[in-house]
Amino acid sequence: MLDSGRLTAGPMMSRFEQAMADSHDCAHGLMCNSGTSALQIALAALKERHGWQDGDEVLVPAVTFVASSNVVMYNGLKPVFVDVEPDYYEIDPALIEARITPRTRAIMPVHLAGHPCDMTPIMEIAERHGLRVVEDSCETMFARDHGRAVGSFGDVGCFSTYVAHIINTGVGGLCTTNDAELLVMLKSLMNHGRDSIYIRMDDDQGQDDDGLFRIVDRRFSFTRLGHSFRCTEMEAAIGVAEFERHAENIGRRNAIAQRLTQGLAGLESHLQLPTERPGAERVFMFYPIVIRDDAINRDDLILYLEKHGVETRYLLPLINQPAYRTLFGNLDADYPVAAWLNANAFYVGCHPQLSDGDVDTMIEVFHKFFS
Numbered sequence: 001m002l003d004s005g006r007l008t009a010g011p012m013m014s015r016f017e018q019a020m021a022d023s024h025d026c027a028h029g030l031m032c033n034s035g036t037s038a039l040q041i042a043l044a045a046l047k048e049r050h051g052w053q054d055g056d057e058v059l060v061p062a063v064t065f066v067a068s069s070n071v072v073m074y075n076g077l078k079p080v081f082v083d084v085e086p087d088y089y090e091i092d093p094a095l096i097e098a099r100i101t102p103r104t105r106a107i108m109p110v111h112l113a114g115h116p117c118d119m120t121p122i123m124e125i126a127e128r129h130g131l132r133v134v135e136d137s138c139e140t141m142f143a144r145d146h147g148r149a150v151g152s153f154g155d156v157g158c159f160s161t162y163v164a165h166i167i168n169t170g171v172g173g174l175c176t177t178n179d180a181e182l183l184v185m186l187k188s189l190m191n192h193g194r195d196s197i198y199i200r201m202d203d204d205q206g207q208d209d210d211g212l213f214r215i216v217d218r219r220f221s222f223t224r225l226g227h228s229f230r231c232t233e234m235e236a237a238i239g240v241a242e243f244e245r246h247a248e249n250i251g252r253r254n255a256i257a258q259r260l261t262q263g264l265a266g267l268e269s270h271l272q273l274p275t276e277r278p279g280a281e282r283v284f285m286f287y288p289i290v291i292r293d294d295a296i297n298r299d300d301l302i303l304y305l306e307k308h309g310v311e312t313r314y315l316l317p318l319i320n321q322p323a324y325r326t327l328f329g330n331l332d333a334d335y336p337v338a339a340w341l342n343a344n345a346f347y348v349g350c351h352p353q354l355s356d357g358d359v360d361t362m363i364e365v366f367h368k369f370f371s
Contacts, residue, residue: 006233013236019243025152026176028183032190035138035160036067037229038173041189042134042156043075056105061091062319062338064110068136083335088277093121106132111140111150114285119145119153141166144281151176166285167242169235193226250283252352256359257284263363267370284350288315291344298344308365315345
């Protein structure tokens, strides 16, 4: 990569983008500097194309990483929360239509922890009400719902390649789409709003005189307000290397998750373990657990795990975050499943570097706590 003399927007980036697009049933991919940036420009492009007004609404699950709803507000739109399914922790399709108002413009399903949302009813609702769909796939790559890849159902799919994600480039993100015109807008928004006639360094290759003049005339023309969301060939090269071994890494992640499930099966009176919706093909990013025993305090369990070398993290609390309490007040009564998860859910890792011995140690620590 260094020998090529191309530090940005070069062949490695094109290679990684196309590999990710192809593997997610899409024609186009666009690499940027984070999953958050991918979400930001996806909503901005749809807002511009469809003439959305400030204050229009986007439906967002009540359990997700804060970026999902933050980008809604950064685009001048209003997040409207929808409670999640108690078994899969993703937006509940049965609750979506009750949250639709005359100002609703889009749905943002978030594929959580490597598990795809129930996309068939979500897309049916979107079509029925004329809504756009932005898939937040930042935690879920290569997963499928009834044979179709995440990131290919909606207008745009948004992925993250941040540290500890299924493909890790250090920092990075990606949009996927089957809409060539939307891709042009996404490219512009990622690059300061620059005219998309010249985004990559070789976009002027093979042009006749008229074509070359158009590029020279417009290549530093800025047609909209945009962002500096580009990344470099270095991240793209890491992405190519990670992509080449993604099947091996996914196999290891899923094997670790299966080993955890088998080892913790005797604790299911205390713990709700991950399950798959029929038709879902999951790729574990992490291993979510919910305490179902009212006699067990989550803080006690987490402290015990951490003291014995098992790292944990809460399961993506959103509505109880301090910033969201300030903005929206206490929403626990409105979103009971989210509130239940915020009080009882956490996750442990299943990254490919864990050995079987590491996993068995994790299982042993759980059993010691409950004994």
